[in-house]
Amino acid sequence: MRRIITATVQNRSGVLNRVTGLLHKRQFNIESISVGRTETESISKMTFVVEVPDFQKLEQMIKQLHKQIDVLKVSDITDKAIVARELALIKVVSNSQIRNEIQGIIEPFRASIIDVSRDSLTVQVTGKTDKVEALIELLRPYGIKELARTGLTAFLRGHQPQVTEIPDYSILK
Amino acid sequence: MSVEAKAGTRTETNTRTGADLLVESLIREGVDTLFGYPGGAVLPIYDALYKAKESFHHVLSRHEQGAIHAAEGYARVSGKPGVVIATSGPGATNLVTGITDAMMDSLPLVVFTGQVARHVIGTDAFQEADVMGITTPITKHNYQVQSMSDLPRIVKEAFHIATTGRKGPVLVDIPKDIAASLQEDSYDTTFQLPGYQPTTKPNPLQIKKLADAIAKAKKPVLLAGAGVLHGKASSSLKAFAVKYSLPVTTTLLGLGSFPGDHKLSLGMAGMHGTYAANMALYECDLLINIGARFDDRLTGNLKHFAKYATVAHIDIDPAEIGKNVETKIPIVSDSKEALTEMHSMIQESPRHQDWLEQLEAYKKEYPLFYENADKEVSPQWLVEAIYKETEGKAIITTDVGQHQMWAAQYYTFANPDKWVTSGGLGTMGFGFPAAIGAQLAKPDETVVALVGDGGFQMTLQELSLLQDKGLPVKVIIMNNEALGMVRQWQESFYEERYSESLLPVQPDFVKLAESYHIRGFKVETKDELEQVMPEVFAYSGPVVLDCRVLNLENVYPMIAPGKGLHEMIGVKP
Numbered sequence: 001m002r003r004i005i006t007a008t009v010q011n012r013s014g015v016l017n018r019v020t021g022l023l024h025k026r027q028f029n030i031e032s033i034s035v036g037r038t039e040t041e042s043i044s045k046m047t048f049v050v051e052v053p054d055f056q057k058l059e060q061m062i063k064q065l066h067k068q069i070d071v072l073k074v075s076d077i078t079d080k081a082i083v084a085r086e087l088a089l090i091k092v093v094s095n096s097q098i099r100n101e102i103q104g105i106i107e108p109f110r111a112s113i114i115d116v117s118r119d120s121l122t123v124q125v126t127g128k129t130d131k132v133e134a135l136i137e138l139l140r141p142y143g144i145k146e147l148a149r150t151g152l153t154a155f156l157r158g159h160q161p162q163v164t165e166i167p168d169y170s171i172l173k
Numbered sequence: 174m175s176v177e178a179k180a181g182t183r184t185e186t187n188t189r190t191g192a193d194l195l196v197e198s199l200i201r202e203g204v205d206t207l208f209g210y211p212g213g214a215v216l217p218i219y220d221a222l223y224k225a226k227e228s229f230h231h232v233l234s235r236h237e238q239g240a241i242h243a244a245e246g247y248a249r250v251s252g253k254p255g256v257v258i259a260t261s262g263p264g265a266t267n268l269v270t271g272i273t274d275a276m277m278d279s280l281p282l283v284v285f286t287g288q289v290a291r292h293v294i295g296t297d298a299f300q301e302a303d304v305m306g307i308t309t310p311i312t313k314h315n316y317q318v319q320s321m322s323d324l325p326r327i328v329k330e331a332f333h334i335a336t337t338g339r340k341g342p343v344l345v346d347i348p349k350d351i352a353a354s355l356q357e358d359s360y361d362t363t364f365q366l367p368g369y370q371p372t373t374k375p376n377p378l379q380i381k382k383l384a385d386a387i388a389k390a391k392k393p394v395l396l397a398g399a400g401v402l403h404g405k406a407s408s409s410l411k412a413f414a415v416k417y418s419l420p421v422t423t424t425l426l427g428l429g430s431f432p433g434d435h436k437l438s439l440g441m442a443g444m445h446g447t448y449a450a451n452m453a454l455y456e457c458d459l460l461i462n463i464g465a466r467f468d469d470r471l472t473g474n475l476k477h478f479a480k481y482a483t484v485a486h487i488d489i490d491p492a493e494i495g496k497n498v499e500t501k502i503p504i505v506s507d508s509k510e511a512l513t514e515m516h517s518m519i520q521e522s523p524r525h526q527d528w529l530e531q532l533e534a535y536k537k538e539y540p541l542f543y544e545n546a547d548k549e550v551s552p553q554w555l556v557e558a559i560y561k562e563t564e565g566k567a568i569i570t571t572d573v574g575q576h577q578m579w580a581a582q583y584y585t586f587a588n589p590d591k592w593v594t595s596g597g598l599g600t601m602g603f604g605f606p607a608a609i610g611a612q613l614a615k616p617d618e619t620v621v622a623l624v625g626d627g628g629f630q631m632t633l634q635e636l637s638l639l640q641d642k643g644l645p646v647k648v649i650i651m652n653n654e655a656l657g658m659v660r661q662w663q664e665s666f667y668e669e670r671y672s673e674s675l676l677p678v679q680p681d682f683v684k685l686a687e688s689y690h691i692r693g694f695k696v697e698t699k700d701e702l703e704q705v706m707p708e709v710f711a712y713s714g715p716v717v718l719d720c721r722v723l724n725l726e727n728v729y730p731m732i733a734p735g736k737g738l739h740e741m742i743g744v745k746p
Contacts, residue, residue, distance in 0.1 A: 010368060013319070018309055025310050056495065063492035069314045069334060072368045 002031065003050055003058060004084060004154055007065055008073040011037065011044040015070045019046060022068065028052060028061050032086070032151030043072070047084075047153045049129075077154060081161060084154035088132045089114075090123045093143035102142065109135045120145055191321050192221035192352040195285070197360055198328035200228050204256050206247065206613060207231045208240040212260025213300055214287025217352035219258075232613065232642065235634040237264050239606040241271025242632065245280050246570060246607030249593045251614035252405070254281040254335050261287040261349075262300030266307065270600055273311040275342040277597025278426060279403060281335040282342040283328075288317065290350035304346045313341030318348065321356045330364045338371030339490040340403055371489060375506035375514050383461070383485050383502050384518035387417060390459035390483075392528045395421045396442065399596070400464015400488060401430035404508035407589040410463065411435070413512050418523045420532050422450035424465045426596040429586035434565075439532060440541075443471040444732050445578040448539035449532050451738040454479055462486045464508045467497040468597065477737025487511045539744045541582050543726075548698050552576065552651050552722040555702065556583035559621060559649065562706045567591065567619040570608040572628030573599035575657035578728045580623050602631030605648060609635060612644045619647065619710065626652040626676060636689040639715035647709055648717045650682060653724045661727045666734075686717035695719040 009015050016035060023030055031049040038045045052058045058076065065074045094102055099121060103113065111125035125135050129152060136147065189197070195218060199207075207229050211219045222229060234240035237259045244255025255275075259268050265286040275282045289298040308315050314334050316327045324347075331343040387393060401410050407430050414421050414437050421431040422439040431438055440447035442454055451473075454460065460482040465471065467486075472478040475497060485502035486494045494503040504511055543553040556579050559567070569584055570593040571577040577594055586592050593611055595603035608622035622629075629650050639646055659674040686693030692712060696702045702720060709716045729743030 013317075014305060014309065017306070021310055056499070060492065060496055067490070067492050069366060069369045 001052060001054075001058075003052060003076055003078045004082070004152065005048045005050060005062070005065075006075050006077055006154065007046045007048070007071055008038070009044050009046060009068075010070040010072065011042050012070055015044070016046075018068055018070060019065065022064055023048075023050070023061070026061065026064055028057070032149070034086075034151040034153045036153070045153075045155075047151070049152050077156060081157040081159070082154050083157055084128055084152050085126050086129060086132055086150050086152045087124065087126045088136065088147065088149045090125070090136060090139055090144060091120050091146040092123060092139050093119060093145055094121045095119060098142065102139070105138050106135065111135060188355045188357060190217060190221065190353055190355055191318075191324055191347070192217040193224075194321075194324050194356070194360065195328065195347070195352065196221045196225045196228075198325050199256065200225070201360070202328065202332045204254075205230055207256050207258060208234060208244040208247070208610070209258030210234055210237050210240055210260065210264060212264045212287060214261035214289060214349045215258060215264070215285075215347075215352070217349065218285070218287065218347070221352075230613070232609070232638065234606065235637050236632065237267035238270055238602065239609075239632050239635040239638075241268045241282070241284070242274070242600075242603050242606035243610035243613070243635070243638075244282055245271060245275050245278075245603070246593050246610030247614045248275075248280045248282060248610070249607070250568060250590050250611045252590070253614075254283050254332060255610065257282060257284045259284070259286050260300065261289055261304070262302045264300075265304045265346075266302055269307060269311065270598075272308060272342045272344065274595055274598040274600045274603060276311050276313065278595070279340045279399060280342070281340040283331050283335050284312075284342060284344040286344060286346050287352070288346045288348045291319075291348045292350070294348065304344070308344050311342070312344045313339075315344040315346065317346040318351050321351050321354065322359055324351065325360045326362045326364050329362065330366060333364070333366070334369060338369070338373075372491070372505045373489065373507040373510055375487070375504050375511045377514070379502060379504045380511065380514045380518060383504065384515060386459050386483055386485060386502060387419075387461070387523075388519055391525050392457045393419055393459040393461065393525060394439075394453045394457040395419045395431075396424065396454065396460060396462045396465050397421055397427045397430040398424045398463065398465025399426035399430075400508045401427060402464075402589050404464065404489070404510075405589075406463075406507075406509035406512050407431065409509050409512035409516070413516050416516065417519060418525070418529060419461070420453060420529060422446070422453060424468070424471050424596075425581055425594065427465060428581055428592045429589045432587045433585035434587050439536070441581050442738070443468075444473070445582065445728050445730065447536075447541060447582075448730060448741060448744045449535035451732070451741060452535055453532055455737065455739040457482045460484045462488075463512070464488060466493045469497075472497065472738070473732045473740075474735055474737045477739060541730075542746050543729075544746070546699075546723055548700075550696070550699055550702055550720060550722045552653065552726050553579050553583050554699070555649070555651055555720055555722055556580055556623070558702060558706055559623065560584050562710050563619055563621065567621045568593065568608075568611050568615060570594065570604045570611055570620070570622050572601045572604040572624050573658075574601070574625055574628065575653070575661065575726075575728050576623055576625045576651040578658075579651075582728075601625075601628040603628070605629055606632050606635045608646045608648070609638050609642075609644060612646050613642070620645075622646055622648045624648065624650055625657060626650055626654060626679065627656045630680075633685070636686070636691060636717070640690045644715060645713060646715050648715070649709075650717070650719045652679070652682075652719055652721050653726070654679060654721075655724060657726075658728070664725075664727070682717055682719035691715045691717055693717045693719070695721070697721045
């Protein structure tokens with residue numbers, strides 16, 4: 001199953017290596033990872049999308065991450081009310097004839113063209129993973145020359161619905 | 174002891190080198206024994222140590238691996254952190270096995286490695302190695318000192334992390350320029366570790382749940398692991414088990430946490446555990462694990478493990494709970510705290526007399542057994558002879574393999590912290606240097622390094638230390654001219670194709686010992702062994718005893734790989 005995990009970490013040298021090394025050593029598959037600073041200096045936030053076989057393995061992964069001294073907090077936010085976005089840059093083969101056609105395709109995705117050359121253009125799209133993937137599929141027939149994605153970054157919405165079935169990973173459940 | 178006084182006698186100056194600051198930090202942490210090996214990148218540190226000679230007992234091993242295994246042995250029997258110093262590059266990489274070993278067996282170590290100067294890090298400089306990269310997965314935590322002012326704080330944090338919660342090795346990598354340059358004295362510093370807050374007190378609700386489960390259980394069993402020893406909870410465990418008549422089995426590393434000669438003791442469980450212990454784990458309806466981590470050598474095939482039981486697990490490391498075995502009653506706690514809490518919780522008297530009788534019958538019907546050779550020395554008999562001669566009171570250290578299993582089976586440990594073995598990592602060459610560390614920690618106790626002929630040859634260069642430090646370690650080589658356990662598996666599972674597991678070419682261990690100015694003995698028969706044994710232990714100095722044993726003896730009983738605990742072989746003659 002695909003889970004979205006966020007980790008608040010001390011922004012120290014080597015912390016990314018600690019976390020990815022741990023996931024690698026314990027055989028967890030990282031689909032994407034994004035890291036950046038937060039509102040607090042010296043604190044960074046990581047968002048991973050991981051593929052885990054079951055809840056037992058998921059619990060183990062969260063506990064192992066938590067054991068890292070530089071990791072302050074780990075949450076599985078998959079089943080919570082969240083905002084999650086990734087950004088993709090897609091360089092598509094195009095000439096002046098089909099530029100308008102592409103413009104028509106990307107418009108409903110609220111994507112934008114951010115670079116144009118004689119034989120290509122670059123589309124920037126942000127959104128949830130499935131939206132980004134849908135657009136990539138639509139653009140694929142035109143010939144994608146280059147594709148770069150940031151991986152998902154996410155956090156909780158300001159308001160959480162009260163009744164939800166949020167699995168509790170506390171060992172005191 | 175007067176750590177404060179020692180610190181006080183040092184002249185107070187305002188500027189010192191980073192190395193001086195490090196040494197001062199060590200004194201303030203109460204360190205009095207160091208295991209190490211000098212080299213280019215730690216020259217400033219060794220210079221500072223030279224100036225503080227009176228404060229430390231430095232143990233100069235003959236290989237860094239010897240230093241770190243000695244530190245592990247020291248930590249295991251003393252409960253204090255083992256402190257190791259090695260130089261950059263090869264010095265640091267030679268520590269890797271020991272660091273991993275300490276990580277697997279939760280031994281508190283603080284390891285200082287030299288590093289090349291900051292401005293050449295990353296340039297493949299002479300004796301540079303990416304020690305942070307190499308040791309990140311094998312340490313509880315590691316640091317590279319990036320600025321001099323961080324040094325005292327990092328040392329404090331390192332000792333704190335190594336010795337609290339689930340203990341483990343912490344490494345501090347110190348670039349040479351930081352150790353060498355002068356700086357303002359800034360020892361007094363505090364630290365905060367918001368990401369490291371180990372839980373040591375049990376949740377009362379969970380304790381209540383466990384108490385209820387114990388009151389209801391018809392077939393309860395306690396499994397005691399190394400966590401009981403690390404938590405110094407042996408007497409609490411005994412009081413608890415006795416109060417509620419709970420039978421106790423231990424893991425390999427938990428030997429000694431409960432008296433092996435007690436009526437409630439079932440002996441060791443696992444791959445070469447006793448029938449009674451393994452069947453208790455298989456048939457029980459309540460399994461209370463205290464400080465064991467359900468290692469695969471203990472559980473056998475997980476499908477069959479404790480399949481009828483409610484599992485309760487007390488561990489200071491939450492990540493161990495539910496890792497391998499589904500746990501109904503998880504309790505994150507220090508072992509002693511949890512046992513103390515539980516002690517007063519249960520009201521009802523136990524109602525599992527039938528169960529105790531059943532286990533007693535297993536013990537009688539299926540005891541450990543071996544065929545005692547007439548003239549030659551059976552390896553099990555050797556262990557029994559050592560037990561007899563030392564009255565079961567010695568500190569025993571081992572490597573990994575057949576001799577380790579026989580020591581675990583036949584040296585009935587009645588007291589905690591007498592058993593030093595490489596459990597999780599299974600390191601050959603561990604036992605002898607570990608005995609050196611154990612002897613340094615307990616100078617007045619008898620320390621026996623019971624090693625195989627294979628493992629001893631991996632770290633025997635440390636024989637120099639016995640003379641150097643005047644350590645009366647008794648090295649007893651259980652010599653079967655083979656890598657016994659490898660050979661046993663080749664016999665059992667590879668149709669006796671003894672691929673590279675036989676060691677017919679042996680050094681003359683007596684001459685070897687003598688060349689290190691140590692008394693050496695060699696025995697080949699029971700008679701000879703019986704003659705020599707009292708002399709070995711009566712002699713006040715170190716001894717190497719090369720004891721030839723039956724070459725083809727196998728360790729039984731055994732659970733073959735992939736089998737459950739109830740599928741033991743070799744349980745009866």
